[in-house]
Amino acid sequence: MKSSATDCLLELYDEQHELEDYQSGVPRWCTGCGDNAILTAVQRLCRDEALRPEKTVFVSGIGCSSRFPHYMKTYGLHTLHGRALPIAEGVKMARPDLTVFVNTGDGDCCSIGAAHWIHAIRYNMNLTVFLHDNQIYGLTKKQASPTSPIGTKSNTTPRGSYLDALNPLSVTLGVANVSFVAQAVDWIPESLFEIVKAAYHHKGFSFVRILQRCPEWLPKSLDPWMHDPDRIQLLHHENALHLSAGLSKVYKNQLEHDPLDMNRAREIASSEHICPVGILYQNKDVPRYEETRHSNVLRTNDLVRKGFEAELDKYTV
Amino acid sequence: MDSDLQAQIAFYLTGQRSASQLETIAGRALHPALFAAYRDLTRLRYDYPLVLVEAHDDGEFVAPLSGLVDAILEKIAKGADGERIRKHVLRLEQEIRAGLAAGAGGSFSELWDAAAKSLIKSDKRQAESLSRARANLKADGRVLDCDAALPYQLFGHAWRITQLQRAHAFSGNIDRLVLKLSDILKADFLNSDAGKSAENLRSSFGSGPMDNFDFAAMSRILTKSAPKASLTASRRQRIEQLLKVLQSQKFFPAGAAGGTPYSFAFDSCGGALEAYCERLPQAIELAKAVAIGELEIKGEYSEAKHEALFASFGANGLDASELVLFPDYLVRINAEAMSGAEQHAMNEILSADLPIKVLVQSDDVIEASSLPNGHLAFALRSKQLASMALGLSSVFVLQSPASSLYQLRGQIQRGLDFAGPALFSIFSGASAAGSLPPYLISAAALESRVFPAYSFDPSAGSDWASRFSLAANPQADLDWPLGKFVYEDEAHQTVAQQLPFTLIDFVACDPRYARHFAMVPRARWSDTLKPVEQVIAGDGRGQLNTVPCLIMVDGENRLQKLIVDEKLIREARRCRAMWNSLQELGGIHNSHAERLLASEKKSWEAIVKAAASSAVPVAATTAAAPAEKAIAAAPAAAEAEPERSPDEAYIESARCSTCNECVQLNGKMFAYDGNKQAYIADVNAGTYAQLVEAAENCQVSIIHPGKPRNAKEPGLEELVKRAEAFL
Known part of the structure; x- marks a missing residue:
């Protein structure tokens, strides 16, 4: 509820945006790439939530998915390999008024950026993180990533990969202060959009792993799940997602799951034959680092100068 | 009727005391x-006494x-010498109380x-004990006993602390x-030619040697290289x-530019009202500046949209949520000194919902009425004020005697925080009469x-149950x-009884009303003396064979019985x-x-009785309810989807x-x-070939090519075969 007449009047002038207002350029992703579905879902979110482009930032690392900020007509930072999360944290810390999204890939997040990933979960800053997991390094033309299924033949593993794939859901659920973990697949747009929306509305570190097809380098990898609706398990709960009649008709394998039940979430995350889709875990009460460390002190020029001088004085000989 | 009863009834009805049978209470303490x-x-x-603390934990x-002393004792009165410290500190506390009673202050x-x-x-x-205790004295402030100055000081203090936070x-x-x-202005300067001039750049690099x-x-x-955009003249002027x-605002203490801030504490409603009206234009200007400022710093101010809105800003005054930014008046x-004006x-x-908190202090609630013949109208003046304010529904009202002010401190704070007017009607108990x-x-x-003590808080909810509270009354x-x-008793036996405390007890403390009481000498006590509460509970005079009697204790701790006249009843x-x-x-x-x-x-009793006589189970009347519930709980019907013919070409867009894939194949189709x-x-x-190809390429297999529309299209037979998988 608006508190004053002024607020109410100003509300009348709120701007409405169209989906096209968030589109920037033509994506260079391969035709058929799952990144397109994620891009559409996120642009729909921005439109529906009327996010102001100048108040929205997309931060990415390196990889196919990390081209994402280029295609959003908002602020964006295409940063260093594996470093999307610490940079996004810096943005959020300095400008808590901005809506910050992170787009990262299975290599960017789970390999070179793994350390940042673990600590970003623990910090629980209010970021919405999309892990575009296509289970392969696509930009550099097919090398095995940490999430490639065992036996994946690639340029670095010509005889098939030797290790079991890392499960980003289980890892995330194992870190202290985790507050939101969900899984989506790019080929069910309705559920992808609902999950993206729930992640955006969660106040804290919202981690969404999106299983994404790579038609160029692993074209058949996800076919068993895509072509057999029974291998997709839709999670629903009164405190999480509600299933539409249309989805329920196609995807009969459904599970009621309380998102506060961590043990069950870990069990669900470990499923191999079945692919769970929905919110595995959500706890709204986990403290957020930027709020815990928030200071009401105004950053005046004098304060900044004093801070700099104090730091530089440490190195005075 | 014996002569004693006759004299007592005469006093009860007329207030005239027969000196031989009834004694006066004047001067008997x-x-x-x-x-x-x-x-x-x-x-x-x-x-x-209360301590008006500046910053309490x-x-x-x-x-x-006593609470502050207890907090100190809790910290230090431990171990072997705990009891000794306790005794010494409590002795000191008593000394402070005695000092205050004797007129000390500080x-x-x-x-x-x-x-x-x-x-x-x-x-x-x-x-040694006191020195250790003194080292743990953390909260400090003026100490006040319950006297005529207390409400003024206490509310002034609470209001000041609230305003400081605000x-x-x-x-x-x-x-x-x-x-x-x-x-914004600085960024514009840095972006201007002057900002990018060599001199300005040099000065911004500090004092080190920069010759190279x-x-x-x-x-x-x-x-x-930098973009040329700069602030428009109108935006610069606005900022x-x-x-x-x-x-330059004067509502709160500010920097040097602000000057002396306004004072908001007044000794008359007229003065406060005048000041409020005089300062309203400045308040509107400031509230407007805050609203526009917020828009400017977010980059949301649009001249086309907001100019007209802000031109008429504050035309209807400021509403409560905007006024909450500003200091409240006290x-x-x-x-007793309140004039008609x-x-x-x-x-x-x-009635105008102005942000003004009014403390009305009454020192005497049983003052004599201005009407002749000893007319009584106790406590009406101050009660009228509070009950009138209750009728307005949007005023925070607190009525309380001074003795309950500490207990009601939370309500006082709520009243001071309340976005709107508040009336605090307080009885200090410091009338000149009585000892x-x-x-x-x-x-x-x-x-x-x-x-009685009560509070009415319009912000606590929408009904009386949430807003009104009598909780502080015993x-x-x-x-x-x-x-x-x-x-x-006279036989040295302990007697215990429950006694009510009525208005008569209260009036009996006041020597101005001694004439309404007459003491019955012990020798004349009889069954005709009926407890005063029983007489009050009766409707009228009834049979005049008893008179109302009140028990009091004299200066020598002896029990006395008094009869009361009818006016007081x-x-x-x-x-x-x-x-x-x-x-x-x-x-x-x-x-x-x-x-x-x-x-x-x-x-309900009638239903139960009827059910028992006809032996029909009552529950049968509600039998229909579960069925209705079941219908309501049934899953929503699946969304209707249009019936598609296998001949038609379509895409499951959702x-x-x-x-x-498809749009790149044919962006028009x-x-x-x-x-x-x-x-x-x-x-x-x-x-049709493109339709079939799109269906085959579609990653999620949602394109249905239907039947060919052009029978002359080459290779149709093979295409129809390929399309079969997608119909």
Whole structure:
């Protein structure tokens, strides 16, 4: 509820945006790439939530998915390999008024950026993180990533990969202060959009792993799940997602799951034959680092100068 | 009728005392029976004296002296010498109380030091105890006993602390706006040619040797490469004007530019009202500057949209949520000194929802009426004010005697925080009449229902149950609170009885009304003396064979019986009726609720009786309910989907994953909708071969090519075969 007449009047002038207002350029992703579905879902979110482009930032690392900020007509930072999360944290810390999204890939997040990933979960800053997991390094033309299924033949593993794939859901659920973990697949747009929306509305570190097809380098990898609706398990709960009649008709394998039940979430995350889709875990009460460390002190020029001088004085000989 | 009873009834009816049979109470120092134990307050530990603390750990503005002492003892009175320290510190506390009663004043620490000085002279161990305790004295502030000055000081203090917090929040907001708005101007300067000039660049690099750096070259590069956009003249002017308004405001203490801030404490409603009206234009200007400033720093101010809106800003004044930014006014007045004009100004304030808090202090609630013949109208003046404010529904009202102010500190704070007017009607108990201390007088006014405590908080909810509270009154469900009275009879046996505390007890403390009482000599006590509460409870005079009698205790602790005249009984009945009305407002013995309950009970009993006689199960009447529930809980029917013919070409758009396959194949035949999901825009814009190819390429297999439309298309037979998988 608006508190004053002024607020109410100003509300009348709120701007409405169209989906096209968030589109920037033509994506260079391969035709058929799952990144397109994620891009559409996120642009729909921005439109529906009327996010102001100048108040929205997309931060990415390196990889196919990390081209994402280029295609959003908002602020964006295409940063260093594996470093999307610490940079996004810096943005959020300095400008808590901005809506910050992170787009990262299975290599960017789970390999070179793994350390940042673990600590970003623990910090629980209010970021919405999309892990575009296509289970392969696509930009550099097919090398095995940490999430490639065992036996994946690639340029670095010509005889098939030797290790079991890392499960980003289980890892995330194992870190202290985790507050939101969900899984989506790019080929069910309705559920992808609902999950993206729930992640955006969660106040804290919202981690969404999106299983994404790579038609160029692993074209058949996800076919068993895509072509057999029974291998997709839709999670629903009164405190999480509600299933539409249309989805329920196609995807009969459904599970009621309380998102506060961590043990069950870990069990669900470990499923191999079945692919769970929905919110595995959500706890709204986990403290957020930027709020815990928030200071009401105004950053005046004098304060900044004093801070700099104090730091530089440490190195005075 | 014997002559004693005759004399007593004559006194009861006329107030004329027969000197031979009844004695006067004037000059006898009688106390109500229930007060017998409270002769010397300085030896008791209770809520008073109060310390007006500046910054307390729990954020409260006031703490009882005994509470602060207990907090110190909890910290240090431990171990082997704990008991000794406790004894010494409590002795000091008593010394402070005695000092205050004797007229001393000052802060807690000052009174502590003064009291300690006289105590430690003779005892080294006591000096050590007190020195340890003194080191743990963290909260300090002025110490006040319950007297005529207390309400004025206490509310002034609580209001000041509230305003300080508000000023802190407000200044923080103003500073932030000023900084951010100045940043906009600064950024514009840095982006201008002057900002990028070699001189300015050099000056921005500090004082080190910069001879090897070519600032002119840097200036050229920056001038060439940076965007040329600059602030429009109107925006610059607007921001400069905002800064001027924000920096020169006088509502809260600010920097040098602000000048002397306004004062908001007044001694008359008229003065406060005048000041409010005079300052309103500045307040509107400032509220407007804050609103525009917020928009400017977010980059949301649009001249086309907002100019007209802000041109008429504040035309209807400011609403409560905007006024909450500003300091509240405080008016402290005495009910006795309130003129008609002042009363009118107060009505204006309360009915216009102005942010003004009014403290009306009454020192005497049973003053003589101006009407002749000894007409009584106790406590009406101050009660009228509070009940009038209750009728306005949007005013925070707190009525309380001074003795309950500590207990009601939370309500005081709520009243001061309330966004709108508040009326605090307080009885200090410090009337000139009588010898009892003000604390006891005010507590007696509460106990006797002469001056009940209640609060009405419009922000607490939308109904009376949430807004109105009688919680601070003792035994609020009774007409008169009961207390245990224990005494020794003539046979030296202990007698205990429950005595009510009524208006008659309260009036009996006041020597001005001594003529309404007559003492019955012990030799003349008889069964005709009927407890006063029983007479009040009766409707009228009834049979005149008894007279109302009140038990009191004299200066030598002997029990005395007094008879009371009828005027006081009538006044007590009126007092009880007023209390009963308050009880109803507070949900106690509410007549509407009781009537409804009785009628519901009656109809329920009738149903039960009927059910028992006909042996039909009552539950059968509700048998239909579960069925309805089941229908409501049934899953929603699946969304209707249009029936598609296998001959028709279509796409299941809702399942499209935007992979671009089809639109790249033929951008005219396939297109994206508003959600960027594909549909067939024009089936004739391409060939059947393209439809089939799109269906085959589709990552999520949602394209259905249907039947060919052009029978002459080459290779049709093979295409139809390939399309079969997607029909």
